[in-house]
Amino acid sequence: MRLSRFFLPILRETPKEAEIVSHRLMLRAGMMRQEAAGIYAFLPLGLRVLQKICNIVREEQNRSGAIELLMPTLQPADLWRESGRYEDYGKEMLRIKDRHAREMLYGPTNEEMITDIFRAYVRSYKDLPLNLYHIQWKFRDEVRPRFGLMRGREFLMKDAYSFDVDQAGAVHSYNKMFVAYLRTFARMGLQAIPMVADTGPIGGNLSHEFIILAQTGESEVYCHKEYLDFAVPDEGVNFDDIPGLQTTVDKWTSLYAATSEKHDAAAFEALPADAKVSARGIEVGHIFYFGTKYSEPMKAVVQGPDGVEKPVHMGSYGIGPSRLVAAIIEAHHDEAGIKWPDSVAPFHVAILNLKQGDGATDQASEKIYTALRGKGIDVLYHDLDERPGSKFATADLIGVPWQILIGPKGLANGQVELKKRADGSREMLAPEDAIARLS
RNA sequence: CGGGGCAUAGCGCAGCCUGGUAGCGCAUCUGCUUUGGGAGCAGAGGGUCGCAGGUUCAAAUCCUGCUGCCCCGACCA
Numbered sequence: 145m146r147l148s149r150f151f152l153p154i155l156r157e158t159p160k161e162a163e164i165v166s167h168r169l170m171l172r173a174g175m176m177r178q179e180a181a182g183i184y185a186f187l188p189l190g191l192r193v194l195q196k197i198c199n200i201v202r203e204e205q206n207r208s209g210a211i212e213l214l215m216p217t218l219q220p221a222d223l224w225r226e227s228g229r230y231e232d233y234g235k236e237m238l239r240i241k242d243r244h245a246r247e248m249l250y251g252p253t254n255e256e257m258i259t260d261i262f263r264a265y266v267r268s269y270k271d272l273p274l275n276l277y278h279i280q281w282k283f284r285d286e287v288r289p290r291f292g293l294m295r296g297r298e299f300l301m302k303d304a305y306s307f308d309v310d311q312a313g314a315v316h317s318y319n320k321m322f323v324a325y326l327r328t329f330a331r332m333g334l335q336a337i338p339m340v341a342d343t344g345p346i347g348g349n350l351s352h353e354f355i356i357l358a359q360t361g362e363s364e365v366y367c368h369k370e371y372l373d374f375a376v377p378d379e380g381v382n383f384d385d386i387p388g389l390q391t392t393v394d395k396w397t398s399l400y401a402a403t404s405e406k407h408d409a410a411a412f413e414a415l416p417a418d419a420k421v422s423a424r425g426i427e428v429g430h431i432f433y434f435g436t437k438y439s440e441p442m443k444a445v446v447q448g449p450d451g452v453e454k455p456v457h458m459g460s461y462g463i464g465p466s467r468l469v470a471a472i473i474e475a476h477h478d479e480a481g482i483k484w485p486d487s488v489a490p491f492h493v494a495i496l497n498l499k500q501g502d503g504a505t506d507q508a509s510e511k512i513y514t515a516l517r518g519k520g521i522d523v524l525y526h527d528l529d530e531r532p533g534s535k536f537a538t539a540d541l542i543g544v545p546w547q548i549l550i551g552p553k554g555l556a557n558g559q560v561e562l563k564k565r566a567d568g569s570r571e572m573l574a575p576e577d578a579i580a581r582l583s
Numbered sequence: 584c585g586g587g588g589c590a591u592a593g594c595g596c597a598g599c600c601u602g603g604u605a606g607c608g609c610a611u612c613u614g615c616u617u618u619g620g621g622a623g624c625a626g627a628g629g630g631u632c633g634c635a636g637g638u639u640c641a642a643a644u645c646c647u648g649c650u651g652c653c654c655c656g657a658c659c660a
Contacts, residue, residue: 533620
């Protein structure tokens with residue numbers, strides 16, 4: 145992508161409404177724009193990151209055996225009357241009437257709808273287990289939205305719903321998601337720690353929040369230090385290996401880890417002094433097992449081998465991709481801007497032509513640009529007529545992992561400079577070598 | 584929802600107390616010079632001062648009401 149043909153509205157100064165670093169940097173980097181309290185438009189750069197995140201989420205959901213579908217944002221109120229949650233949800237739910245005065249709502253979550261879909265088609269235990277997910281916008285009319293994408297009212301959520309004949313099956317489904325989540329966050333450069341969680345209005349009795357540690361986190365969390373070094377299962381993990389998955393989950397839940405709501409001060413104090421980690425955390429995922437809470441009132445039943453109909457055991461599993469954009473920035477930034485992990489970077493490499501209009505640098509830049517594109521690499525070519533300093537600042541701000549600096553000085557020796565954004569390291573290379581390095 | 588604050592050009596702000604020509608920096612446009620860490624000079628464009636009432640000869644400025652947004656707290660993926 146040539147910057148001259150892209151839409152990247154960089155802000156040199158920070159809009160005053162932005163308090164936390166991810167919010168500031170997203171606005172400055174031209175990733176998003178606020179349209180109302182807690183409601184944002186994703187601009188092209190932000191969308192690229194969001195899509196990368198969604199794709200990782202999708203790959204890991206698929207790998208674990210979950211199946212993607214897409215439910216609507218608007219739902220009929222009647223479904224929610226069946227579960228009893230239409231009244232329970234309160235003002236957080238955005239209620240709407242259509243032209244026929246039918247009561248609708250903008251979905252804050254989808255348990256009722258997925259249960260409705262399930263019960264319409266599934267009759268037999270032979271069709272289970274089943275895990276259906278979608279990635280869709282949600283709306284929760286928070287009293288006080290804040291911190292940009294971190295706590296918006298409209299947010300993108302991946303929500304998966306599992307269906308099993310019995311509790312043992314449901315626990316395995318839960319474990320699959322547990323492991324899929326470990327992998328998902330790790331791939332984004334985040335060390336997420338599963339913590340014992342409150343089940344909240346969704347209900348149930350088996351639940352974990354996946355928390356990443358960050359100074360600007362919204363809640364106090366407490367955990368054992370060893371979690372920070374635990375290895376995440378590799379992509380060869382066998383999701384059908386019931387005891388194997390259980391062993392992994394047991395390991396990841398063996399040590400103390402809790403958010404402030406579930407904090408047990410005595411248990412935490414009992415840990416060795418150097419093992420105690422008390423920090424701020426950002427919730428990036430939440431998984432629940434809630435049994436027959438919805439299947440029973442909504443009559444989502446299957447016949448077992450014995451011919452008896454029983455309500456299915458369900459769980460639901462959320463990840464907030466839009467919040468993750470902010471969370472990743474909180475974990476990966478410095479004074480100059482964002483430092484995207486490769487896996488979610490909006491572009492893999494930025495070419496900075498340090499003397500636009502100069503025959504030699506123009507030619508070298510074009511050549512490298514074409515070569516990288518030919519290899520299918522996401523490259524942003526800064527081809528505007530700006531001074532070097534300005535190009536450096538822009539590239540550092542938007543956080544592209546690699547920068548190729550092409551200037552007259554280097555070219556005089558037949559070299560360009562390759563800079564790694566993460567640690568600022570740089571080296572002079574022949575253009576072909578820089579290209580090879582990035583391939 | 585309780586408490587606090589803000590609203591003046593795209594962004595950041597001054598002006599308001601003490602009413603009288605709407606200003607500064609950055610950004611934008613034109614030209615020339617410049618080109619390895621947010622360039623210099625010269626010129627230009629851009630604002631119903633959040634909205635609605637009121638006071639006054641006259642309101643960005645004083646008064647009343649409303650709306651939007653931000654922060655702290657309570658609540659949540």
